[in-house]
Amino acid sequence: MKETELYRPIADYLAANGYTVRAEVKGCDITAVKGDDLIIVEMKTKFSLELMLQAVDRQRISSSVYVAIPLSAVSQRGKKWRTIVRLLKRLEVGLIFVSIETGMVQTAIHPVPFKRMKDHRRTRAILTEMSGRSADMNVGGSTRVKLVTAYREQAIHVAWLLSQADAAAPAELCVKGAVKKCGSILYMNYYGWFDRVGVGKYRLSTKGKKALKEYPALIKRLQKKR
Secondary structure, three states, X not given: OOOHHXXXXXXXXXXXXXXEEEEEEOOEEEEEEEOOEEEEEEEOOOOOHHXXXXXXXXXXXXXXXXXXXXXXXXXXXXXXXXXXXXXXXXXXXXXXXXXXXXXXEEEEEOOOOOOOOOOHHHHHHHHXXXXXXXXXXXXXXXXXXOOOOHHHHHHHHHHHHHOOOOXXXXXHHHHXXXXXXXXXXXXXXXXXXXXXXXXXXXXXXXXXXXXXXXXXXXXXXHHHHO
């Protein structure tokens, strides 16, 4: 399909709402005026960075800027859709959907002032995670690899301490430097690195011994701290 197929339904929609509509004015796909209200609409066949850059540039002319895409261009559900909505609202850009089959026009988002609110719970979670890591053991941009999270680092520390003995209780490991919640780490055994050998006693499993070989840099840091 072509961008031009979006024009007529949007133009008719704006005209029906009392706007005087003109196409291709000073580089703007659609301009619509009613009194002092100037609306600018930029059209694309799909949602893209180029479309958003155009919209942001048009905000230098008007505060009422919309992007228009076919209704079928993006699914209105899932994480991607929620991210698009957050982006548009944050940039104060409106969104118009056009059904190519029926010609129906739907204004999904209006360009209203954005109230910037922090997600304090996520902020605390990030700061807690950062403080729980002893060093930067990951590479930014990595995908499909095991990340050394604060929890994994703590579990590796517990596993390494257990490798120094046949078996041990949480209290004994804490004395040797394990985190206070090592009892929970051993009990939950999230990675399958530990075997319970008695009441409150654990030893390193075969899987745990293998895991220690996967993190030589971290083990080296633990050895230096000892």
